[in-house]
Amino acid sequence: MYKTHGYAAQNAQSPLAPFQFERRNLREHDVHIDVMFCGVCHSDLHQARNEWSNSVYPVVPGHEIVGRVTEVGSGVTRHKVGDLVGVGCLVDSCRTCASCQEGLEQYCENGFVGTYNGVDRVTGETTYGGYSTNLVVDEAFVLRVPDNLDPAGVAPLLCAGITTYSPLRTWGAGPGKKVGVIGLGGLGHMGVKLARAMGAHVVLFTTSASKIEDAKRLGAHEVVISKHADEMQAHQNSFDLLINTVSAQHDLNPFIALLKRDGTMTLVGAPEHDHPSPQVFSLIMKRRRLAGSLIGGIAETQEMLDFCGQHGITSDIEMISMQNINEAYGRMMKSDVKYRFVIDINSLRQ
Structure with missing residues (x-):
C-alpha cells in the first residue's frame, strides 16, 4: 500500500x-x-x-x-x-x-x-x-x-481539452467550416484554441464585452455579444457547429437559430439544472441537431x-x-x- x-x-x-x-x-x-x-x-x-x-x-x-x-x-x-x-x-x-x-x-x-x-x-x-x-x-x-x-x-x-476536442472531431470542424464556441471559461477557451488549430472559422459567443480582446488572442476570428440581438441576427442560419460550454441553465433557442441546415449544437457544459426545452419547429424546419458529448x-x-x-x-x-x-x-x-x-x-x- x-x-x-x-x-x-x-x-x-x-x-x-x-x-x-x-x-x-x-x-x-x-x-x-x-x-x-x-x-x-x-x-x-x-x-x-x-x-x-x-x-x-x-x-x-x-x-x-x-x-x-x-x-x-x-x-x-x-x-x-x-x-x-x-x-x-x-x-x-x-x-x-x-x-x-x-x-x-x-x-x-x-x-x-x-x-x-x-x-x-x-x-x-x-x-x-x-x-x-x-x-x-x-x-x-x-x-x-x-x-x-x-x-x-x-x-x-x-478534461477540458478532450471535452471540446471530441465534438469538434466528431462533427468535422476544419477548413471551410464555421464553428461557434459559446462561453469563454475553462472549456470555452480550449474550444477556441482547438477549433482554430483545426482550421475552422471560429466565433466566440459571450455575454461580456470585456472578453472580446482575450477571445481574439486565444484564436477567435470574431466575437459576438450574445445579449445583443442585432449581433445574433447577423449570424443566423450560418453555423456548421456550435460547442455550448455554458454550465448554467439558459435558453438554447437563440443559439439554435444560428445553425444552418443540418447544423449541430453540442452541449458539453453540465448545469446543475436542465435547460428549458427548445422550440421544436426551430429544429424541424432546418433539420438542425441538438446533441451532447461526454469527454472522450x-x-x-x-x-x-x-x-x-x-x-x-x-x-x-x-x-x-x-x-x-x-x-x-x-x-x-x-x-x-x-x-x-x-x-x-x-x-x-x-
Whole structure:
C-alpha cells in the first residue's frame, strides 16, 4: 500500500481539508504515478458539494492529472519508470461492451469507473482523485504527455481539452467550416484554441464585452455579444457547429437559430439544472441537431494530446497551492479565473 496525502470533502457543506489514505498495491498492469499537477474542474466543485446528488464521501476530487511514473506492475508494457504521463476522467471500464470495444470507454454500457467518486471493479472501494500526492492506475487508462508541452498547462487538457476536442472531431470542424464556441471559461477557451488549430472559422459567443480582446488572442476570428440581438441576427442560419460550454441553465433557442441546415449544437457544459426545452419547429424546419458529448475515449484523448503537442497547445492556467483550494472554488463560482486553476501538488509534500 502507498501512503497518500490529499485533500477531501467530508460532506456537502465542509471545506476541503487534509486527508490521509492509502493507495492499493500494484496489480499486474498497474502504474504508480507521483502526481505533479492537477487541474481544477467545475465538476470537482459539483461533486464536493453533492450538486449532482451522487457523491460518496469522503470525496478526493481531481481528474486532470499529470505526473511521473515511479513504479510499474510486472505485466506493464505501455509505460516505464520516468515517463511523463496523464490521467483523465476514467480509470477503468468493463472493456467488453460495444462502446468499450469501439474505444468509447466514456460510454461504457456497464458504467465506466471515474477517477474519483467511482467504484473500483475489483475491490468495490470508492476511487480517490488527483488532489493527492500519488496515484495507482491501470496502464490502459494512462496517457503519454508530449515532451514539448508545459506539464502544468497539459493537466486541464485531460478534461477540458478532450471535452471540446471530441465534438469538434466528431462533427468535422476544419477548413471551410464555421464553428461557434459559446462561453469563454475553462472549456470555452480550449474550444477556441482547438477549433482554430483545426482550421475552422471560429466565433466566440459571450455575454461580456470585456472578453472580446482575450477571445481574439486565444484564436477567435470574431466575437459576438450574445445579449445583443442585432449581433445574433447577423449570424443566423450560418453555423456548421456550435460547442455550448455554458454550465448554467439558459435558453438554447437563440443559439439554435444560428445553425444552418443540418447544423449541430453540442452541449458539453453540465448545469446543475436542465435547460428549458427548445422550440421544436426551430429544429424541424432546418433539420438542425441538438446533441451532447461526454469527454472522450482513451485513444481519442491520446490523439488530442498528440494534436496539442504538434500545435503547441496548452491551457491558460493560474497555479495555486493545495492549501488555497477552497479560495479557488469560491473564485471559480464567480468565474474569476483565466482560465483554469492548476494545483501544484508539491505544496502537499512540504
